[in-house]
Amino acid sequence: MLESITTIGVIGAGTMGSGIAQVAAQAGYTVRLYDIADDVLQRAVERILHFVNRAAQKGRLDPELARTVPERLHPTTDLHAFADCQVVIEAAPERLDLKQRLFADLESIVAPDAILATNTSTLSVTQIAAATQTPHRVAGMHFFNPAPLMRLVEIVAGAQTAPHVCETLAALAERMGKTPVHAKDVPGFIVNRVARPFYLEGLRLLETGVADHATIDRLIREGGGFKMGPFELMDLIGLDINFAASQSVYNAYFGEPRYRPSLLQQRMVESGRLGRKTGRGWYDYEEDA
């Protein structure tokens, strides 16, 4: 199946979708990138080409390959353009109803043997697949942020996913230079399950006035040897996405107190301070936004 893949559809041109589109184009695939608005797509393509050129300048990407990326990228606001995609990777916002609707729509557009993958961090792959008539071809393909740099990809089988679908996605991840790991369809899979208390304990320390967010980040980096503290990481991920993931894991584990989201997260989202992507989150990025 891997050899028959030439064209990959990516849904959502935000933080993850644009990164995944970049990775796929750099691996030599034709990429169709869907979003709901032209200006979002335009910004995404500019961002991708900027990163591709930078990677080529720094010697991390073959300049010949970098030159071919623009002709491989096909932005669109019409999902019907995905008709020739053998694989679709969905990276739309972390909302079950939205993802279910997209998968149901896709089913009537792509070929019957096309693979439908979701980049969800915490939602049930089984539940997303249940919105289709062909749940055997739906699986999770969970990239990490930033997708062009992070090697790990979790491959997640839903309750009805056919084994060959996960095998093909794992082989595709390898073709993209990634390290695939098979994970079970449990809320948060492996990495987001382990990482959830990282953010939430940081928020609880802040809520109870133990330390401010910059101090917590600095201690975790300097004392703990982590690359980023929880607040810096939330800004990179996007506070809206991180909050949605917190809610999703909390609800999926029947209100398990360990995973209780924080009101502070909610306030930040309500005030539109979503992190790097909006120029402001826990920190100010106005200059490089």
Ligand SMILES: NC(=O)c1ccc[n+]([C@@H]2O[C@H](COP(=O)([O-])OP(=O)(O)OC[C@H]3O[C@@H](n4cnc5c(N)ncnc54)[C@H](O)[C@@H]3O)[C@@H](O)[C@H]2O)c1
């Ligand atoms: N941000 C992270 O660190 C991260 C890491 C791994 C996985 N994920 C997952 O990836 C998915 C996307 O997250 P993100 O951070 O890229 O979000 P984002 O907010 O940066 O991007 C989402 C994109 O989806 C578009 N969109 C909105 N409604 C849509 C619709 N109806 N159909 C198609 N596109 C629509 C938006 O315009 C936006 O461009 C989520 O499921 C999230 O859980 C995020």
